[in-house]
Amino acid sequence: MARKQTSTKSKASSGGKPNGTTVADKTSGKSGLELSNVCKGYGDEWAREEVLIDLSLSILPGELTAVVGPSGCGKSALVNLIAGFELPDSGEILIDGSPVTGPGKDRLVVFQESALVPWQTAYQNVVFGPKLRRDMSPAQIKEEADKLFETVGLVEFKDKYPLQLSGGMQRRAELARAMINQPKLMIMDEPFRGLDAMSRELMQEFFLRLFEKNRRTNLFVTSEIEEAIFLADRLVVLSNKPAHVRKVIDIKLERPRDFHMLSSTQAYEYKREAMEILHEEALKGFKSTDSQSDFVEAFSTQND
Amino acid sequence: MTEAVQSAHDTSFVVKRTRLRKILDNKTLWRGIAAIILFILFWEVCSQSKVWFGIQVPWIGKIPPPSEVVVNWAEIVQHPGYWESWYLSFFRVFFGFMIAQVVGIPFGLALAVNKYFRDIFFPPFEVLRPIPPLAWVPASIIFWPTTELSIAFVTFLGAFFTIVINVLGGARTIDIQYLRAAQSMGATQWDLFRKIILPGTLPSIFTGAAVGMGITWEVVLAAEMISGGGQQSGGGLGFFIWSSYMGGSMAQVIVGMISIGIAGYVSSSLIRYVGFLSMPWRRLF
Ligand SMILES: Nc1ncnc2c1ncn2[C@@H]1O[C@H](COP(=O)(O)OP(=O)(O)OP(=O)(O)O)[C@@H](O)[C@H]1O
Ligand SMILES: [Mg+2]
Numbered sequence: 333m334a335r336k337q338t339s340t341k342s343k344a345s346s347g348g349k350p351n352g353t354t355v356a357d358k359t360s361g362k363s364g365l366e367l368s369n370v371c372k373g374y375g376d377e378w379a380r381e382e383v384l385i386d387l388s389l390s391i392l393p394g395e396l397t398a399v400v401g402p403s404g405c406g407k408s409a410l411v412n413l414i415a416g417f418e419l420p421d422s423g424e425i426l427i428d429g430s431p432v433t434g435p436g437k438d439r440l441v442v443f444q445e446s447a448l449v450p451w452q453t454a455y456q457n458v459v460f461g462p463k464l465r466r467d468m469s470p471a472q473i474k475e476e477a478d479k480l481f482e483t484v485g486l487v488e489f490k491d492k493y494p495l496q497l498s499g500g501m502q503r504r505a506e507l508a509r510a511m512i513n514q515p516k517l518m519i520m521d522e523p524f525r526g527l528d529a530m531s532r533e534l535m536q537e538f539f540l541r542l543f544e545k546n547r548r549t550n551l552f553v554t555s556e557i558e559e560a561i562f563l564a565d566r567l568v569v570l571s572n573k574p575a576h577v578r579k580v581i582d583i584k585l586e587r588p589r590d591f592h593m594l595s596s597t598q599a600y601e602y603k604r605e606a607m608e609i610l611h612e613e614a615l616k617g618f619k620s621t622d623s624q625s626d627f628v629e630a631f632s633t634q635n636d
Numbered sequence: 637m638t639e640a641v642q643s644a645h646d647t648s649f650v651v652k653r654t655r656l657r658k659i660l661d662n663k664t665l666w667r668g669i670a671a672i673i674l675f676i677l678f679w680e681v682c683s684q685s686k687v688w689f690g691i692q693v694p695w696i697g698k699i700p701p702p703s704e705v706v707v708n709w710a711e712i713v714q715h716p717g718y719w720e721s722w723y724l725s726f727f728r729v730f731f732g733f734m735i736a737q738v739v740g741i742p743f744g745l746a747l748a749v750n751k752y753f754r755d756i757f758f759p760p761f762e763v764l765r766p767i768p769p770l771a772w773v774p775a776s777i778i779f780w781p782t783t784e785l786s787i788a789f790v791t792f793l794g795a796f797f798t799i800v801i802n803v804l805g806g807a808r809t810i811d812i813q814y815l816r817a818a819q820s821m822g823a824t825q826w827d828l829f830r831k832i833i834l835p836g837t838l839p840s841i842f843t844g845a846a847v848g849m850g851i852t853w854e855v856v857l858a859a860e861m862i863s864g865g866g867q868q869s870g871g872g873l874g875f876f877i878w879s880s881y882m883g884g885s886m887a888q889v890i891v892g893m894i895s896i897g898i899a900g901y902v903s904s905s906l907i908r909y910v911g912f913l914s915m916p917w918r919r920l921f
Binding site (some may be wrong): 415416417435436437440441443445447449450451452460461464465493495513516581 | 754811813814817818819820821822823824825831832835836838915916917
């Protein structure tokens with residue numbers, strides 16, 4: 333108990349943000365993240381597969397960094413490393429200067445697949461974190477949760493179990509669950525995947541408003557370039573597997589953002605640039621998985 | 637105010653009525669009842685007229701008809717010995733079963749969450765598991781001072797292995813995302829265990845309990861037949877069947893068999909009901 337308190341305190345002071353305005357804000361801060369030459373592979377010997385190679389990237393405090401890359405290039409692997417669920421084979425991941433050694437409550441992950449626990453109602457899921465840590469009073473928890481349920485439009489579904497919610501509702505509940513924890517670094521792995529176009533747009537706007545209000549450091553993995561451009565301060569384009577950073581594009585659209593900015597020439601230029609790289613990488617991807625033809629080729633040359 | 641109370645009364649009345657209606661409208665229920673009645677009729681007809689179109693009716697023609705069983709039953713229920721058998725078997729089953737739960741669930745969970753524990757205890761467990769409970773009877777008789785304890789031990793073994801395997805399997809298949817999500821929200825090891833692993837294993841705990849309960853009944857009856865009654869330990873339903881058979885009363889054997897069927901059904905319904913109560917998220921549809 334005592335240890336818990338001191339760790340919370342140290343985080344609050346290291347955040348660098350002067351006295352927060354609301355009480356719930358007191359543990360928040362903004363983390364910066366520095367990845368240098370991170371390598372990660374899976375499997376042993378002949379089944380060995382490198383997924384990340386020499387990936388270097390810095391994420392600035394208070395910025396939203398979007399990561400795009402070809403499917404299967406290692407985006408989720410990167411998320412797992414930063415979250416501390418797995419450790420890099422080599423290289424370094426520093427959060428505010430100290431290396432990541434495991435999961436911590438300063439970082440919060442919204443997973444690609446829904447991870448609401450089925451045995452808790454939507455409300456219980458959302459208040460799970462603060463209740464465990466006891467860093468908010470029960471009244472505060474309830475107030476925050478109610479507010480969040482209103483924002484994500486799930487007030488009537490508070491007491492339903494996840495299986496009773498549609499996929500989109502589950503995503504929104506999950507977003508609420510992430511928000512209430514006010515992490516210094518929020519890591520989101522394709523959080524809007526599987527939503528229909530309409531609710532996706534609504535969620536993007538909703539999320540953008542929240543981000544622009546609090547400006548918590550965010551790493552946002554997505555497969556939609558327009559979404560990335562709409563939300564991000566910086567757009568990181570990854571290469572095909574094994575992944576490294578191909579390009580970092582500064583998105584200089586002004587904030588607060590608006591959907592019509594996406595039709596500006598500036599946005600178009602960003603999109604074209606990113607698409608070009610992705611297209612190139614995707615082609616490489618198709619070639620490198622074409623090992624069968626390599627094999628046939630090798631076989632036929634041997635028989636010559 | 638009074639109006640509101642009145643209307644609340646009314647709705648509860650309506651709810652009750654509709655629930656009754658629902659039960660009466662339930663086709664599954666009626667089908668089940670019809671099936672049982674048809675089966676009894678078929679049995680009656682077959683055992684009354686043993687030869688159809690010049691062919692002996694196999695098996696079912698050799699046993700007494702339900703009418704005879706019912707008459708026999710009506711007589712037996714007046715003997716306190718019959719009810720004592722019920723009580724004895726139930727007691728043994730629940731005794732062995734409860735101990736198997738109390739030991740098996742923590743053991744299975746410990747196997748699931750602790751690698752060292754698993755490395756040490758899983759291999760011997762896996763060697764002992766395939767041994768059928770009844771093969772333990774001789775050893776158990778030597779091992780324990782009284783017959784009652786030997787039966788309890790064999791019963792315990794019957795349920796224990798099934799329970800452990802189910803708990804272990806259930807705990808190991810919990811989606812790692814749940815654990816990771818909880819961890820990144822600041823959950824301690826104990827929180828993970830209490831809030832994620834335990835509720836996540838609950839469905840498997842109940843599956844294990846239902847299967848284990850079935851095995852326990854099998855084992856108790858067989859053990860009762862082997863150990864016999866009359867001496868220091870009483871009969872039980874298994875012994876009831878055995879002694880009826882020895883006494884040559886086939887109708888009484890069937891009474892014993894149906895009694896066991898009912899006892900097993902009651903026990904597993906009980907488990908299902910407790911499971912239904914303790915896992916609200918599983919009764920959504
Ligand atoms: N735990 C693991 N063990 C073995 N291989 C893994 C593991 N995790 C990821 N991989 C491999 O790493 C590669 C990258 O996977 P990852 O899930 O990070 O891709 P992704 O970029 O998130 O893809 P998507 O856009 O489809 O979500 C895949 O080829 C996958 O097979
Ligand atoms: Mg992924």
